[in-house]
Amino acid sequence: MGEFELIRRFFASAACAAGGEGIALGIGDDCALLQLPPGEQLAISTDTLVAGVHFPQQADPFFLGQRALAVSASDLAAMGAKPVAFTLALTLPDARPDWLDGFARGLCAMARDCGIGLVGGDTTRGPLSLTLTVFGRVPAGLALTRAGARPGDLLCVGGSLGDGAGALPLVLGEMQDSGADAEYLLQRYWAPQPQLALGQALRGRATAALDISDGLLADCGHIARASGVALLVEAEKLPLSPALERLFPSEFARKCALAGGDDYRLAFTLPAAELAAVQAQWPEVAVIGRVEAGQGVHLLDAAGVELQPPALGYQHFGSQGD
Amino acid sequence: MGEFELIRRFFASAACAAGGEGIALGIGDDCALLQLPPGEQLAISTDTLVAGVHFPQQADPFFLGQRALAVSASDLAAMGAKPVAFTLALTLPDARPDWLDGFARGLCAMARDCGIGLVGGDTTRGPLSLTLTVFGRVPAGLALTRAGARPGDLLCVGGSLGDGAGALPLVLGEMQDSGADAEYLLQRYWAPQPQLALGQALRGRATAALDISDGLLADCGHIARASGVALLVEAEKLPLSPALERLFPSEFARKCALAGGDDYRLAFTLPAAELAAVQAQWPEVAVIGRVEAGQGVHLLDAAGVELQPPALGYQHFGSQGD
Numbered sequence: 001m002g003e004f005e006l007i008r009r010f011f012a013s014a015a016c017a018a019g020g021e022g023i024a025l026g027i028g029d030d031c032a033l034l035q036l037p038p039g040e041q042l043a044i045s046t047d048t049l050v051a052g053v054h055f056p057q058q059a060d061p062f063f064l065g066q067r068a069l070a071v072s073a074s075d076l077a078a079m080g081a082k083p084v085a086f087t088l089a090l091t092l093p094d095a096r097p098d099w100l101d102g103f104a105r106g107l108c109a110m111a112r113d114c115g116i117g118l119v120g121g122d123t124t125r126g127p128l129s130l131t132l133t134v135f136g137r138v139p140a141g142l143a144l145t146r147a148g149a150r151p152g153d154l155l156c157v158g159g160s161l162g163d164g165a166g167a168l169p170l171v172l173g174e175m176q177d178s179g180a181d182a183e184y185l186l187q188r189y190w191a192p193q194p195q196l197a198l199g200q201a202l203r204g205r206a207t208a209a210l211d212i213s214d215g216l217l218a219d220c221g222h223i224a225r226a227s228g229v230a231l232l233v234e235a236e237k238l239p240l241s242p243a244l245e246r247l248f249p250s251e252f253a254r255k256c257a258l259a260g261g262d263d264y265r266l267a268f269t270l271p272a273a274e275l276a277a278v279q280a281q282w283p284e285v286a287v288i289g290r291v292e293a294g295q296g297v298h299l300l301d302a303a304g305v306e307l308q309p310p311a312l313g314y315q316h317f318g319s320q321g322d
Numbered sequence: 323m324g325e326f327e328l329i330r331r332f333f334a335s336a337a338c339a340a341g342g343e344g345i346a347l348g349i350g351d352d353c354a355l356l357q358l359p360p361g362e363q364l365a366i367s368t369d370t371l372v373a374g375v376h377f378p379q380q381a382d383p384f385f386l387g388q389r390a391l392a393v394s395a396s397d398l399a400a401m402g403a404k405p406v407a408f409t410l411a412l413t414l415p416d417a418r419p420d421w422l423d424g425f426a427r428g429l430c431a432m433a434r435d436c437g438i439g440l441v442g443g444d445t446t447r448g449p450l451s452l453t454l455t456v457f458g459r460v461p462a463g464l465a466l467t468r469a470g471a472r473p474g475d476l477l478c479v480g481g482s483l484g485d486g487a488g489a490l491p492l493v494l495g496e497m498q499d500s501g502a503d504a505e506y507l508l509q510r511y512w513a514p515q516p517q518l519a520l521g522q523a524l525r526g527r528a529t530a531a532l533d534i535s536d537g538l539l540a541d542c543g544h545i546a547r548a549s550g551v552a553l554l555v556e557a558e559k560l561p562l563s564p565a566l567e568r569l570f571p572s573e574f575a576r577k578c579a580l581a582g583g584d585d586y587r588l589a590f591t592l593p594a595a596e597l598a599a600v601q602a603q604w605p606e607v608a609v610i611g612r613v614e615a616g617q618g619v620h621l622l623d624a625a626g627v628e629l630q631p632p633a634l635g636y637q638h639f640g641s642q643g644d
Binding site for chain 2: 024025029030031032033034035036042045046048050052053076078079085087088089091119120121122124125127129133135136140143145146147209210211
């Protein structure tokens with residue numbers, strides 16, 4: 001199994017390696033070369049997924065390829081960046097053509113959806129894991145960081161929360177269900193849609209943003225710390241998918257929404273004056289709280305009384321499994 | 323062991339995360355942000371090292387950190403790129419502070435040598451492996467690819483060959499030697515010096531270049547294929563270090579130079595008119611052959627008779643162990 005042969009055979013297909021705008025040199029040399037339009041910056045993010053930690057050893061390779069790229073592209077969405085290219089470092093115990101074929105098809109399907117081209121990587125022998133590094137471009141000064149939230153801003157999310165965590169019992173085979181609701185949750189887990197268009201539309205509007213990978217409350221903590229503000233989350237306002245609400249008791253569903261990871265929805269802070277324009281184009285954007293002076297993340301009930309944040313008690317195969 | 327805590331504690335030290343020129347946003351957000359001077363392109367390379375495949379499980383963490391970054395930076399040298407930044411994806415079975423401390427010190431020492439800043443990464447739990455992605459900048463159109471070698475060019479290398487492969491019996495503990503020659507080889511293995519200045523000086527001079535990671539003959543094959551030429555390697559002209567020649571029989575030493583990996587010297591093709599200027603500044607640059615019309619890599623003896631290329635028969639812990 002030669003590195004070059006493997007990479008060429010499975011990943012240098014036209015669909016996946018297709019040159020995105022800005023790729024000056026792709027797979028096959030010591031380095032790839034990217035160029036940026038004047039006035040733009042390059043956004044970079046790296047994520048590793050390890051078998052047995054972040055996904056089951058026996059995960060379907062198509063789903064795995066799809067999910068791995070989606071998870072990484074979601075970090076570009078969170079910065080308001082437009083995807084350009086990615087590299088893949090794939091470590092495999094052996095070279096099974098059927099596995100590689102499925103993985104490559106899943107990866108390339110998501111690459112087409114995101115408009116991102118594979119420009120290089122490394123294939124090594126070892127316990128199954130994959131590291132993706134994604135590159136996007138964003139006009140200088142307009143990237144959405146975690147640091148700009150201001151008292152008075154609204155706290156918003158890009159859609160339903162908790163589906164990723166709700167899918168875990170199904171992913172792990174602890175729960176059997178072949179109905180449409182279960183299928184919806186599995187789809188949300190294996191093929192999360194990075195909110196790329198929303199992220200780009202929030203440039204110059206949102207004051208802070210990230211993607212929810214560690215769980216809403218933990219991720220809101222990152223914004224609160226980086227911005228030096230308090231975030232107030234109103235428990236009753238969390239958007240839950242009908243599938244999650246039908247499949248689980250409401251307390252578990254809410255716990256998934258608050259503390260579960262793997263949703264890859266954007267969470268962002270927005271001046272109130274911007275809300276109508278954003279919701280006109282993204283009606284699924286929900287206001288779930290607000291920014292105040294202070295520090296930390298505070299969970300409130302409908303009467304404004306502070307609640308104890310839930311412990312998820314669920315640490316398998318999620319982003320928490322670092 | 324939280325991802326953020328680990329990364330902050332061990333890698334966000336001022337020395338290692340120091341902003342190189344062009345780093346607009348470093349560690350701590352969803353993405354890092356790089357910017358390029360007008361007219362420059364970004365060179366990108368990804369490499370994975372897996373414990374038990376690319377290095378021994380019990381490798382000294384300081385040496386491992388140093389070597390991992392050197393190996394990746396060498397790809398930037400091969401493109402003629404100037405280092406800017408890197409990301410680290412580190413997978414660890416557990417968080418041992420002494421291991422992490424040693425690893426971080428080795429990594430940061432090499433980062434200072436190369437003038438490259440850590441801008442992000444991911445820390446995950448699992449079998450020990452690391453993936454580094456390095457970024458450098460190079461004026462548009464001047465990157466050294468593998469594709470420009472022309473008949474008549476000289477084939478050159480940036481210094482002694484075979485030291486990395488010669489070190490392997492020592493690295494693996496199959497050979498015990500604490501003398502100065504052994505120490506030299508171990509230093510070449512654990513702290514290879516990426517030929518960054520040489521690579522940048524070859525811009526606009528060399529017609530093709532790469533760094534020798536898979537072994538001289540295999541890597542020359544990459545240039546021959548990409549350029550559509552034949553490369554003739556003269557076996558008697560291979561530069562060997564005095565340490566390698568003293569420690570091993572000459573046949574083994576030559577085999578290491580031809581087929582051993584891990585040297586991280588540059589190999590490049592150069593119009594003859596450029597040689598004097600290059601050797602004036604880099605006297606260690608050696609001419610080892612020439613480019614002709616045709617295809618493939620041909621090993622010649624002093625009389626110009628073609629020799630059989632040696633099989634190394636040595637596949638542990640080298641770049642061959644993919």
